[in-house]
Amino acid sequence: MKALFFLYDGYVDWEISPLSYILSETNVEIATTALTKEVTHSGKFKVHVDHITNESLADDYDILIIPGGDPEPLFKEDSLKNLIQAFDQGNKWIAAICGASTLLGSSSVLRNRKYSSSIEPAEFPSCFNPSYKSEADVTISENLITAEGNAYIEFAVAVGKQLSLFKDREDELETVLFFKNQLRG
Protein backbone atom coordinates (compact mmCIF):
# COMPACT_ATOMS: atom_id res chain seq x y z
CA MET A 1 0.00 0.00 0.00
CA LYS A 2 1.22 3.54 -0.76
CA ALA A 3 0.31 6.89 0.80
CA LEU A 4 0.98 10.34 -0.61
CA PHE A 5 1.15 13.39 1.68
CA PHE A 6 0.56 16.79 0.08
CA LEU A 7 2.58 19.37 2.04
CA TYR A 8 2.81 23.16 1.81
CA ASP A 9 4.41 26.07 3.62
CA GLY A 10 2.99 26.41 7.12
CA TYR A 11 1.34 22.97 7.17
CA VAL A 12 0.58 21.80 10.70
CA ASP A 13 2.84 18.82 11.24
CA TRP A 14 1.32 17.50 14.47
CA GLU A 15 -1.98 17.00 12.64
CA ILE A 16 -0.36 14.26 10.55
CA SER A 17 2.72 13.10 12.50
CA PRO A 18 0.97 10.26 14.41
CA LEU A 19 -0.64 9.18 11.12
CA SER A 20 2.61 9.05 9.14
CA TYR A 21 4.14 7.09 12.03
CA ILE A 22 1.28 4.54 12.08
CA LEU A 23 1.52 4.15 8.30
CA SER A 24 5.28 3.68 8.45
CA GLU A 25 5.10 1.19 11.34
CA THR A 26 2.57 -0.91 9.37
CA ASN A 27 4.75 -0.94 6.25
CA VAL A 28 2.69 1.46 4.16
CA GLU A 29 5.04 3.16 1.70
CA ILE A 30 5.10 6.92 2.21
CA ALA A 31 5.86 9.66 -0.30
CA THR A 32 5.55 13.43 -0.01
CA THR A 33 4.60 15.99 -2.63
CA ALA A 34 4.41 19.79 -2.74
CA LEU A 35 4.32 22.64 -5.25
CA THR A 36 8.02 23.26 -4.52
CA LYS A 37 10.82 20.86 -3.58
CA GLU A 38 11.07 22.28 -0.06
CA VAL A 39 8.42 23.52 2.37
CA THR A 40 8.61 24.78 5.94
CA HIS A 41 6.08 23.40 8.40
CA SER A 42 4.34 25.31 11.18
CA GLY A 43 7.02 24.18 13.66
CA LYS A 44 9.69 25.64 11.34
CA PHE A 45 11.39 22.47 10.14
CA LYS A 46 12.25 22.37 6.42
CA VAL A 47 10.90 19.33 4.62
CA HIS A 48 12.41 18.18 1.34
CA VAL A 49 9.59 16.47 -0.58
CA ASP A 50 9.95 13.44 -2.82
CA HIS A 51 7.95 14.76 -5.78
CA ILE A 52 6.59 17.95 -7.27
CA THR A 53 2.79 17.93 -7.39
CA ASN A 54 2.43 18.11 -11.17
CA GLU A 55 4.61 14.99 -11.40
CA SER A 56 2.59 13.03 -8.82
CA LEU A 57 0.10 10.50 -10.17
CA ALA A 58 -2.94 9.31 -8.22
CA ASP A 59 -2.60 5.91 -9.92
CA ASP A 60 0.62 5.31 -7.96
CA TYR A 61 -1.06 5.60 -4.54
CA ASP A 62 -3.93 4.32 -2.42
CA ILE A 63 -4.50 7.42 -0.33
CA LEU A 64 -3.84 11.17 -0.43
CA ILE A 65 -3.41 12.88 2.96
CA ILE A 66 -3.48 16.66 3.47
CA PRO A 67 -2.74 18.48 6.75
CA GLY A 68 -4.22 21.79 7.87
CA GLY A 69 -2.54 25.18 7.91
CA ASP A 70 -3.44 28.09 5.67
CA PRO A 71 -4.62 26.40 2.48
CA GLU A 72 -6.35 29.44 0.93
CA PRO A 73 -3.34 30.39 -1.28
CA LEU A 74 -3.63 26.88 -2.79
CA PHE A 75 -7.22 27.21 -4.05
CA LYS A 76 -6.05 28.36 -7.49
CA GLU A 77 -3.34 25.75 -7.94
CA ASP A 78 -4.41 23.55 -10.84
CA SER A 79 -1.81 20.86 -10.18
CA LEU A 80 -3.23 20.30 -6.70
CA LYS A 81 -6.84 20.48 -7.89
CA ASN A 82 -6.04 17.93 -10.62
CA LEU A 83 -4.35 15.64 -8.11
CA ILE A 84 -7.25 15.75 -5.66
CA GLN A 85 -9.76 15.16 -8.45
CA ALA A 86 -7.72 12.25 -9.82
CA PHE A 87 -7.73 10.55 -6.40
CA ASP A 88 -11.49 11.08 -6.15
CA GLN A 89 -12.23 9.90 -9.68
CA GLY A 90 -10.13 6.81 -9.04
CA ASN A 91 -12.23 6.18 -5.91
CA LYS A 92 -9.07 6.33 -3.81
CA TRP A 93 -8.99 7.51 -0.22
CA ILE A 94 -8.56 11.23 0.46
CA ALA A 95 -7.89 12.20 4.10
CA ALA A 96 -7.97 15.91 4.98
CA ILE A 97 -7.72 17.44 8.44
CA CYS A 98 -8.53 20.88 9.84
CA GLY A 99 -8.28 23.59 7.16
CA ALA A 100 -7.38 21.04 4.48
CA SER A 101 -11.07 20.19 4.08
CA THR A 102 -11.43 23.53 2.25
CA LEU A 103 -9.23 22.07 -0.51
CA LEU A 104 -11.74 19.29 -1.06
CA GLY A 105 -14.38 22.01 -1.48
CA SER A 106 -12.24 24.19 -3.75
CA SER A 107 -11.52 21.12 -5.92
CA SER A 108 -15.25 20.29 -6.12
CA VAL A 109 -14.89 16.81 -4.69
CA LEU A 110 -16.94 17.40 -1.53
CA ARG A 111 -20.20 17.70 -3.51
CA ASN A 112 -23.13 16.69 -1.25
CA ARG A 113 -21.00 14.65 1.12
CA LYS A 114 -20.74 15.21 4.85
CA TYR A 115 -17.39 16.53 6.07
CA SER A 116 -15.60 17.67 9.24
CA SER A 117 -13.30 20.70 9.50
CA SER A 118 -12.07 23.16 12.10
CA ILE A 119 -13.12 25.92 9.68
CA GLU A 120 -16.60 27.45 9.87
CA PRO A 121 -18.44 27.09 6.53
CA ALA A 122 -19.25 30.84 6.46
CA GLU A 123 -15.53 31.64 6.25
CA PHE A 124 -15.23 29.83 2.92
CA PRO A 125 -18.66 29.82 1.24
CA SER A 126 -17.02 28.89 -2.08
CA CYS A 127 -15.73 25.66 -0.49
CA PHE A 128 -18.40 24.57 1.94
CA ASN A 129 -22.15 24.00 1.92
CA PRO A 130 -23.07 24.42 5.61
CA SER A 131 -25.79 21.75 5.31
CA TYR A 132 -23.10 19.12 4.93
CA LYS A 133 -20.93 20.12 7.90
CA SER A 134 -20.77 17.11 10.20
CA GLU A 135 -21.29 17.30 13.95
CA ALA A 136 -18.63 14.64 14.48
CA ASP A 137 -14.94 15.47 14.78
CA VAL A 138 -14.06 12.79 12.22
CA THR A 139 -16.33 12.00 9.28
CA ILE A 140 -16.08 9.24 6.70
CA SER A 141 -18.12 9.86 3.54
CA GLU A 142 -17.45 7.23 0.91
CA ASN A 143 -13.75 7.75 0.01
CA LEU A 144 -13.33 10.97 2.03
CA ILE A 145 -12.01 11.05 5.61
CA THR A 146 -12.13 14.53 7.15
CA ALA A 147 -11.48 15.76 10.68
CA GLU A 148 -11.19 18.72 12.99
CA GLY A 149 -7.59 19.62 13.80
CA ASN A 150 -7.61 18.73 17.47
CA ALA A 151 -9.00 15.27 16.57
CA TYR A 152 -5.66 14.36 14.96
CA ILE A 153 -5.38 11.08 16.90
CA GLU A 154 -8.96 10.07 16.07
CA PHE A 155 -8.20 11.03 12.44
CA ALA A 156 -5.04 8.89 12.35
CA VAL A 157 -6.91 5.93 13.83
CA ALA A 158 -9.87 6.38 11.45
CA VAL A 159 -7.48 6.30 8.48
CA GLY A 160 -5.70 3.26 9.94
CA LYS A 161 -9.02 1.50 10.42
CA GLN A 162 -10.22 2.20 6.85
CA LEU A 163 -6.91 0.93 5.49
CA SER A 164 -7.16 -2.18 7.75
CA LEU A 165 -3.82 -1.41 9.39
CA PHE A 166 -4.78 -2.56 12.88
CA LYS A 167 -4.48 -6.23 13.82
CA ASP A 168 -7.79 -6.13 15.68
CA ARG A 169 -10.06 -3.90 17.73
CA GLU A 170 -7.72 -4.15 20.74
CA ASP A 171 -4.79 -2.84 18.67
CA GLU A 172 -6.93 0.07 17.47
CA LEU A 173 -8.10 0.99 20.99
CA GLU A 174 -4.58 0.68 22.42
CA THR A 175 -3.31 3.05 19.73
CA VAL A 176 -5.84 5.72 20.75
CA LEU A 177 -5.01 5.35 24.45
CA PHE A 178 -1.24 5.28 23.81
CA PHE A 179 -1.30 8.59 21.94
CA LYS A 180 -3.52 10.12 24.63
CA ASN A 181 -1.16 8.83 27.34
CA GLN A 182 -4.00 6.89 28.90
CA LEU A 183 -2.75 3.36 28.33
CA ARG A 184 -2.38 1.51 31.62
CA GLY A 185 -1.23 -2.00 32.42
Next chain:
Amino acid sequence: MKALFFLYDGYVDWEISPLSYILSETNVEIATTALTKEVTHSGKFKVHVDHITNESLADDYDILIIPGGDPEPLFKEDSLKNLIQAFDQGNKWIAAICGASTLLGSSSVLRNRKYSSSIEPAEFPSCFNPSYKSEADVTISENLITAEGNAYIEFAVAVGKQLSLFKDREDELETVLFFKNQLRG
Protein backbone atom coordinates in the same frame (compact mmCIF):
# COMPACT_ATOMS: atom_id res chain seq x y z
CA MET B 1 14.42 33.11 22.78
CA LYS B 2 15.96 30.41 20.58
CA ALA B 3 15.48 26.65 20.52
CA LEU B 4 17.69 24.07 18.83
CA PHE B 5 16.32 20.66 17.84
CA PHE B 6 18.83 17.85 17.37
CA LEU B 7 17.43 15.45 14.74
CA TYR B 8 18.65 12.10 13.40
CA ASP B 9 17.54 9.34 11.07
CA GLY B 10 14.44 7.65 12.42
CA TYR B 11 13.66 10.32 15.00
CA VAL B 12 10.04 10.17 16.18
CA ASP B 13 8.46 13.36 14.90
CA TRP B 14 5.17 13.19 16.85
CA GLU B 15 7.17 13.29 20.09
CA ILE B 16 8.24 16.86 19.27
CA SER B 17 5.71 18.19 16.73
CA PRO B 18 3.32 19.78 19.29
CA LEU B 19 6.34 21.28 21.05
CA SER B 20 7.85 22.86 17.92
CA TYR B 21 4.37 24.23 17.11
CA ILE B 22 3.96 25.77 20.58
CA LEU B 23 7.43 27.31 20.37
CA SER B 24 6.75 28.71 16.91
CA GLU B 25 3.33 30.10 17.91
CA THR B 26 4.92 31.91 20.87
CA ASN B 27 7.67 33.43 18.72
CA VAL B 28 10.54 31.30 19.91
CA GLU B 29 13.09 31.09 17.10
CA ILE B 30 13.62 27.51 15.98
CA ALA B 31 16.68 25.94 14.39
CA THR B 32 17.45 22.31 13.57
CA THR B 33 20.76 20.47 13.65
CA ALA B 34 21.91 16.96 12.72
CA LEU B 35 25.08 15.05 11.91
CA THR B 36 24.14 15.28 8.22
CA LYS B 37 22.28 17.98 6.27
CA GLU B 38 19.28 15.72 5.71
CA VAL B 39 17.60 13.15 7.95
CA THR B 40 14.50 11.00 7.50
CA HIS B 41 12.05 10.86 10.39
CA SER B 42 10.10 7.82 11.58
CA GLY B 43 7.13 8.87 9.41
CA LYS B 44 9.44 8.91 6.37
CA PHE B 45 9.55 12.66 5.64
CA LYS B 46 12.97 14.06 4.74
CA VAL B 47 14.02 17.01 6.88
CA HIS B 48 16.67 19.43 5.68
CA VAL B 49 18.36 20.78 8.81
CA ASP B 50 19.64 24.31 9.29
CA HIS B 51 23.06 23.44 10.72
CA ILE B 52 25.49 20.57 11.05
CA THR B 53 26.03 19.59 14.69
CA ASN B 54 29.73 20.43 14.87
CA GLU B 55 28.87 23.96 13.69
CA SER B 56 26.10 24.46 16.29
CA LEU B 57 26.99 26.47 19.36
CA ALA B 58 25.13 26.18 22.66
CA ASP B 59 25.79 29.88 23.27
CA ASP B 60 23.40 30.74 20.43
CA TYR B 61 20.41 29.01 22.07
CA ASP B 62 18.33 28.79 25.23
CA ILE B 63 17.25 25.18 24.92
CA LEU B 64 18.29 21.94 23.20
CA ILE B 65 15.46 19.50 22.38
CA ILE B 66 16.01 15.88 21.36
CA PRO B 67 13.28 13.46 20.21
CA GLY B 68 13.27 9.68 20.70
CA GLY B 69 13.96 7.04 18.09
CA ASP B 70 16.98 4.78 18.03
CA PRO B 71 19.72 6.94 19.57
CA GLU B 72 22.20 4.12 20.27
CA PRO B 73 24.25 4.72 17.06
CA LEU B 74 24.77 8.30 18.33
CA PHE B 75 26.46 7.37 21.62
CA LYS B 76 29.94 7.64 20.06
CA GLU B 77 29.37 10.92 18.21
CA ASP B 78 31.66 13.47 19.81
CA SER B 79 30.02 16.48 18.14
CA LEU B 80 26.68 15.56 19.76
CA LYS B 81 28.29 14.76 23.12
CA ASN B 82 30.11 18.12 23.04
CA LEU B 83 26.90 19.97 22.16
CA ILE B 84 24.90 18.34 24.97
CA GLN B 85 27.71 19.01 27.47
CA ALA B 86 27.99 22.65 26.33
CA PHE B 87 24.25 23.19 26.94
CA ASP B 88 24.59 21.62 30.37
CA GLN B 89 27.73 23.53 31.32
CA GLY B 90 26.03 26.76 30.24
CA ASN B 91 23.11 25.84 32.52
CA LYS B 92 20.79 25.95 29.52
CA TRP B 93 17.67 23.84 29.20
CA ILE B 94 17.99 20.35 27.72
CA ALA B 95 14.70 18.58 26.90
CA ALA B 96 14.86 14.90 25.92
CA ILE B 97 11.94 12.55 25.34
CA CYS B 98 11.63 8.78 25.14
CA GLY B 99 14.89 7.14 24.01
CA ALA B 100 16.66 10.51 23.84
CA SER B 101 17.22 10.40 27.60
CA THR B 102 19.91 7.77 26.91
CA LEU B 103 21.92 10.50 25.17
CA LEU B 104 21.98 12.54 28.36
CA GLY B 105 23.39 9.45 30.07
CA SER B 106 25.91 8.69 27.32
CA SER B 107 27.08 12.35 27.48
CA SER B 108 27.48 12.12 31.27
CA VAL B 109 25.13 15.01 31.99
CA LEU B 110 22.50 12.99 33.87
CA ARG B 111 24.83 12.41 36.85
CA ASN B 112 22.72 11.88 39.99
CA ARG B 113 19.66 13.63 38.64
CA LYS B 114 16.20 12.10 38.31
CA TYR B 115 15.03 11.45 34.77
CA SER B 116 12.11 9.96 32.81
CA SER B 117 12.44 7.74 29.75
CA SER B 118 10.49 5.06 27.91
CA ILE B 119 13.66 2.95 28.04
CA GLU B 120 14.28 0.55 30.90
CA PRO B 121 17.59 1.34 32.69
CA ALA B 122 18.74 -2.28 32.36
CA GLU B 123 18.74 -1.95 28.57
CA PHE B 124 21.40 0.76 28.73
CA PRO B 125 23.39 0.32 31.95
CA SER B 126 26.14 2.58 30.57
CA CYS B 127 23.60 5.45 30.33
CA PHE B 128 21.28 5.02 33.27
CA ASN B 129 21.56 4.52 36.99
CA PRO B 130 18.25 2.80 37.87
CA SER B 131 18.12 4.60 41.24
CA TYR B 132 17.46 7.87 39.44
CA LYS B 133 14.65 6.66 37.16
CA SER B 134 11.61 8.79 37.96
CA GLU B 135 8.13 7.38 38.49
CA ALA B 136 6.62 10.41 36.73
CA ASP B 137 6.12 10.55 32.97
CA VAL B 138 7.77 14.00 32.85
CA THR B 139 10.62 14.95 35.17
CA ILE B 140 12.31 18.30 35.67
CA SER B 141 15.72 18.10 37.34
CA GLU B 142 17.44 21.48 37.39
CA ASN B 143 18.04 22.26 33.68
CA LEU B 144 16.93 18.83 32.40
CA ILE B 145 13.39 18.06 31.22
CA THR B 146 12.88 14.39 30.36
CA ALA B 147 9.77 12.42 29.48
CA GLU B 148 8.32 9.10 28.40
CA GLY B 149 7.40 9.04 24.72
CA ASN B 150 3.64 8.78 25.10
CA ALA B 151 3.72 11.84 27.41
CA TYR B 152 4.64 14.05 24.43
CA ILE B 153 1.86 16.56 25.18
CA GLU B 154 2.78 16.75 28.87
CA PHE B 155 6.43 17.14 27.77
CA ALA B 156 5.59 19.99 25.37
CA VAL B 157 3.58 21.76 28.06
CA ALA B 158 6.30 21.24 30.70
CA VAL B 159 8.85 22.84 28.36
CA GLY B 160 6.44 25.68 27.58
CA LYS B 161 5.88 26.24 31.28
CA GLN B 162 9.61 26.32 32.12
CA LEU B 163 10.19 28.79 29.29
CA SER B 164 7.23 30.91 30.51
CA LEU B 165 5.49 30.62 27.14
CA PHE B 166 1.94 30.42 28.51
CA LYS B 167 0.02 33.58 29.30
CA ASP B 168 -1.38 32.06 32.48
CA ARG B 169 -2.46 28.78 34.06
CA GLU B 170 -5.67 28.77 32.00
CA ASP B 171 -3.68 28.98 28.75
CA GLU B 172 -1.51 26.07 29.92
CA LEU B 173 -4.49 23.89 30.86
CA GLU B 174 -6.33 24.71 27.63
CA THR B 175 -3.24 23.67 25.65
CA VAL B 176 -3.22 20.24 27.32
CA LEU B 177 -6.94 19.72 26.73
CA PHE B 178 -6.77 20.99 23.14
CA PHE B 179 -4.08 18.49 22.17
CA LYS B 180 -5.99 15.71 23.91
CA ASN B 181 -9.20 16.73 22.09
CA GLN B 182 -10.91 17.27 25.44
CA LEU B 183 -11.45 21.02 25.26
CA ARG B 184 -15.15 21.86 25.52
CA GLY B 185 -16.97 25.18 25.44
